[in-house]
Amino acid sequence: MESQNPSFDPITDATAKTGEEGSENDVCVPIYSSSEVLGKLQEKWKSVKKIPYPAMYSSIFGGITLDPSLMVIPIDDHMVHRGHGIFDTAMIVNGYLYELDTHLDRFLRSASKAKVASPFPRSTLRTILVKLAAASHCKKGSLRYWLSAGPGDFLLSPAGCPTSAFYAVVIDDDFSQCKEGVKAITSTVPMKTPQFATMKNVNYLPNVLSKMEAEEKGAFASIWVDDDGYIAEGPNVNVAFISKSKELLLPKFDKILSGCTARRLLALAPKLVEQGILSSVGTGDITLEQAKGSAEAMYVGSGLPILPIIAWDEQPVGDGKVGALTLALSDLLWEDMIAGPETHRLRIPYM
Numbered sequence: 001m002e003s004q005n006p007s008f009d010p011i012t013d014a015t016a017k018t019g020e021e022g023s024e025n026d027v028c029v030p031i032y033s034s035s036e037v038l039g040k041l042q043e044k045w046k047s048v049k050k051i052p053y054p055a056m057y058s059s060i061f062g063g064i065t066l067d068p069s070l071m072v073i074p075i076d077d078h079m080v081h082r083g084h085g086i087f088d089t090a091m092i093v094n095g096y097l098y099e100l101d102t103h104l105d106r107f108l109r110s111a112s113k114a115k116v117a118s119p120f121p122r123s124t125l126r127t128i129l130v131k132l133a134a135a136s137h138c139k140k141g142s143l144r145y146w147l148s149a150g151p152g153d154f155l156l157s158p159a160g161c162p163t164s165a166f167y168a169v170v171i172d173d174d175f176s177q178c179k180e181g182v183k184a185i186t187s188t189v190p191m192k193t194p195q196f197a198t199m200k201n202v203n204y205l206p207n208v209l210s211k212m213e214a215e216e217k218g219a220f221a222s223i224w225v226d227d228d229g230y231i232a233e234g235p236n237v238n239v240a241f242i243s244k245s246k247e248l249l250l251p252k253f254d255k256i257l258s259g260c261t262a263r264r265l266l267a268l269a270p271k272l273v274e275q276g277i278l279s280s281v282g283t284g285d286i287t288l289e290q291a292k293g294s295a296e297a298m299y300v301g302s303g304l305p306i307l308p309i310i311a312w313d314e315q316p317v318g319d320g321k322v323g324a325l326t327l328a329l330s331d332l333l334w335e336d337m338i339a340g341p342e343t344h345r346l347r348i349p350y351m
């Protein structure tokens, strides 16, 4: 059935007329044809000046679309209604995919922990991601991808989801090296147990609430402390500290996400030890008191790669200014992202 008035907005029009919530009869709920639905979805994107999502892959239709209105996931997908899916992100930096293989390895480890079988072997997943990045023409941004138990029914068991699904999207983002310091808070939102924190599954509600708590308190993000009183991580970032005696220390990865950026930092930072800038580099158990007493603190994560923390729970970290060693580590990672060895950067074969 064709609808009569496609520009009618059922909620605002009914409310505008009466000044209050419309009764059941006032609310028009059109039944649209497929082409009308597509038209509606495309209308939304027409008003957007620069479309942020240049390309998406979906195993549901087995290819790439450049039309953002079609970048959708089936509502009966087990990832949508039960959170049965995992994801990862790799950055696109000046036409290269940074650390794609490291992210892909973690992606498959997460999939195994979440009992999601991939519809394709690793090599096919990788080829799809590289071709998607090429088709997007994006030079700077991120590539996000998901493995899901797939569509089927709405039950708790995935037994009715015959084929798992793979989705990926490119997001344009003109990110740059973070040089300004931010505030952090200690999170009061309970952190995930190690079983769930060590896999990058789509259940990020604790992370969202923890980030919101920080923003409500005027901070950039939070820091979790685990049940044993040791520093864990931020809601979508790892954390690192520099002691007064210039030791770089990160929490161990046994109860938190093994951050690809944090791992790369640990691999690169010994260069600063050789140069006498740092005294040592390592991971360990870090108490809240020890962390707060650091000379410098920072968030570490893919899109940053380093973000200096200058205040924590309203108290300055060190002298309350962005630290020189934090900036040296930031330069080290940034240089690796834009001009590092091609074992860690994959040139995107744009078409």
Ligand SMILES: Cc1ncc(COP(=O)(O)O)c(C=O)c1O
Binding pocket: 207, 233, 234, 235, 236, 237, 238, 257, 258, 259, 260, 261, 262, 300, 301, 302, 303
């Ligand atoms: C909970 C959590 N911790 C840490 C990180 C940092 O990981 P990476 O450096 O791989 O982005 C992320 C982001 O992926 C995350 O979601």
